[in-house]
Amino acid sequence: MPTDHDDSGLRAVLTRPRAYDAFQRLIGADTFRRWYVDTLLEPQTGWSILDIGCGPGTMVRFLPEGVAYHGFDMNARYIAFARQDLGDRGTFEVARVGDTPLRAGGFDVVMANAMLHHLDDAEASHLVDAAWAQLRPGGFLLTYDNAWVPEQSRLARWLIGHDRGRHVRTPAQYLELVQRRFADVRTTLRHDGYRIPYTLYTMKAVRP
Numbered sequence: 001m002p003t004d005h006d007d008s009g010l011r012a013v014l015t016r017p018r019a020y021d022a023f024q025r026l027i028g029a030d031t032f033r034r035w036y037v038d039t040l041l042e043p044q045t046g047w048s049i050l051d052i053g054c055g056p057g058t059m060v061r062f063l064p065e066g067v068a069y070h071g072f073d074m075n076a077r078y079i080a081f082a083r084q085d086l087g088d089r090g091t092f093e094v095a096r097v098g099d100t101p102l103r104a105g106g107f108d109v110v111m112a113n114a115m116l117h118h119l120d121d122a123e124a125s126h127l128v129d130a131a132w133a134q135l136r137p138g139g140f141l142l143t144y145d146n147a148w149v150p151e152q153s154r155l156a157r158w159l160i161g162h163d164r165g166r167h168v169r170t171p172a173q174y175l176e177l178v179q180r181r182f183a184d185v186r187t188t189l190r191h192d193g194y195r196i197p198y199t200l201y202t203m204k205a206v207r208p
């Protein structure tokens with residue numbers, strides 16, 4: 001079993017695209033995603049967006065028409081589903097974060113949604129370096145992840161402890177990863193993002 005990503009037991013169900021999307025709806029992630037897009041992403045017509053670890057393409061459903069979207073994920077089943085269901089909304093490919101090229105991509109936005117907590121420090125650092133390279137000057141990296149904070153409820157800690165991602169971090173640890181590259185990082189911390197007790201940390205890091 002890989003140490004960075006645990007698909008054992010009941011978690012295996014979530015590797016199925018429809019089950020993943022249904023679970024997201026069940027916990028109220030749709031409301032959080034709408035807030036995230038409207039408040040932090042603020043998409044503009046004509047933007048190009050790279051979505052690293054795009055899953056079954058869930059975030060595309062929350063984006064307006066008129067953005068050019070490309071997503072990749074290591075789960076081939078998710079990508080096959082996204083191509084079939086959302087092929088008219090963007091392009092999708094099977095790839096690992098570690099394979100993301102460190103070359104200029106000219107993207108307006110790079111998203112890594114619920115991704116960093118799946119990656120060890122080496123691969124997470126690669127993601128940050130790749131995002132920097134792939135962004136145009138003035139573009140930004142946008143992330144959200146579950147996080148450990150002292151004030152969260154015991155139930156939130158239990159739920160987050162059972163996530164498939166094996167690298168949940170504190171806000172300070174997530175920030176340190178991104179600040180290796182990006183000086184300008186704006187963050188939020190929410191305990192009310194989902195219907196269930198949960199803690200979500202967002203980072204918006206602008207490339208000068």
Ligand SMILES: C[S@@+](CC[C@H](N)C(=O)[O-])C[C@H]1O[C@@H](n2cnc3c(N)ncnc32)[C@H](O)[C@@H]1O
Nearest residue numbers: 053054055058073074075095096097113114118
């Ligand atoms: C919690 S899901 C988030 C999916 C999506 N970003 C969303 O908004 O719903 C985490 C995703 O990361 C993918 N993943 C984990 N490690 C990865 C890696 N090293 N390279 C590419 N994808 C990875 C998993 O397959 C899964 O789709």
